[in-house]
Amino acid sequence: MVKERSLIRQIRRMAAASGNSAAKIGIGDDCAVLRLKPEYEFLVTTDLCIENVHFRRAWYPAAVVGHRCLTRGLSDIAAMGGEPLACFLSLGLPANLPQAWIKGFLRGLLALAKRHRVQLAGGDVSSASQITADIIVTGQAPSGTAILRSGANPGDRIYVTGNLGGSAATLKQLFAGKKLKPTRSNPHFYPTPRIEVGSHLRRYRLATAMIDLSDGLSVDLTHICEESGVAAILGSDKIPIGKDANLELALHGGEDYELLFTAPKNAKIPSRIVGVAITQIGEIRNRRDYSSAIQILGDNGRIRPLPQRGWEHFKNQR
């Protein structure tokens, strides 16, 4: 317990003075107290990161694990078009985990938090047999403007930010035993949550539905289709493919943390938003006209159903 308390003190020191002014009371009370802008709604998302499930210690420096952990939560806020407010971290740590690992993890997480002016405002600490990090990110959006998964309509066009499959391409190399240097420019190690793009789309009411690409395009687009009660058709030649990736990885590889959104046929969607490329990759159709939620139009001009295969699929190919 003494060790846990000294860790909480360390986190409190490291977390001080980053962030916006949303957290009136942060670490050190029973609850954090957050202030919202008037007429705003509150957004909450939680994501578990568990050693040997979501990451391997041998593959990533601790700071990368911290960066990736917070990215998952920030990306969910981006997918609603929200502004991030404060984050919370519940940490389960093995007794023999080096102190340097914990420090590195927090440094990676807090560097990203600072970039987005998100304060680490609370959490919990416990012992555990695996490293366990549950990241909770809170955000805000003006009442009624958060972009849901359920708003896509037949005729809407489908768009993505950035390129797809690059993260899965790196993951594949890691599974193949390749030693890789975790460079800043590699989106697998340092993914960028698309907060500003999401917020732009919300502000100008451009998108009818949105989700972030964490599980892979085929899985995440299915979520939009299911929640909206629609089908989707993708052009195989339209998908923007990331570095070292291919169509297969772009369709089914996860952890790109790009945004996938739909917009009415006549909406003017720019080709870049705050510097990030936007690509139209398909369109929303009536669900009753198709036997499965997603179809893909191949080079051969033929349409086939696209099976859902998330990044778990690639994980299981080791």
Added chain:
Amino acid sequence: MVKERSLIRQIRRMAAASGNSAAKIGIGDDCAVLRLKPEYEFLVTTDLCIENVHFRRAWYPAAVVGHRCLTRGLSDIAAMGGEPLACFLSLGLPANLPQAWIKGFLRGLLALAKRHRVQLAGGDVSSASQITADIIVTGQAPSGTAILRSGANPGDRIYVTGNLGGSAATLKQLFAGKKLKPTRSNPHFYPTPRIEVGSHLRRYRLATAMIDLSDGLSVDLTHICEESGVAAILGSDKIPIGKDANLELALHGGEDYELLFTAPKNAKIPSRIVGVAITQIGEIRNRRDYSSAIQILGDNGRIRPLPQRGWEHFKNQR
């Protein structure tokens, strides 16, 4: 992944139709969307419950683990005087965990959630080597009224709700190998988060500082003393002792989830609040007059420093 998705669907079904109307969007989008009353602030707390750290499967039916898990979070909201709004659950589950255990856990958690009109509005699911449940509870309080740990002043009187040490007494029996039936009336198995008492104290501005007794009186009162920059003196004959407990367990045993609060000397604190007994147990003093934060006045009329020993102490006596 397929298993996780079907579990999420199951949770979504079980969670439907409990709770208040705070969660506009719950499970099934990137984030939950919560509505606050105007001029209210938002409260957030997270608590990890890990198998063999916080509970043993052999000691508790799954429903008791679920009840105790949510109690930890609700009790933190109570300790701010807040009204609970919505909860979130991140679950790490071993592959071989029986489906019936998960159902029982959720049933216990959701029964308590329903009693407090708290909706389960989101979370995450993953595999893990130990059962891991991170419970996040959100709440609200009118701006500026949440009761902090930092507001105690010299001269304030110290109060607790209910009786202390009863939970630790049961824990001690469990450690001793005794088989116990988890009855509803045993506060170790079914602790009651003191939401209504906390909310009453906040509404009538009766308390200057408050915390919930999760780690034990000696540890939790130290938190108030540290955050308020004060010392405290307890009367050993004043502590209300729970069933099967003794003074030692009442001072250092944790998990009672009663409220500990301070109020000005002249404040009129009733002997019961919403049916729960309130007992004055000591008073706040100037920190500079004492060498340690908490003193206790013994039967012999002598004052001695009270060491901090939380429930971890009892755990390590096995």
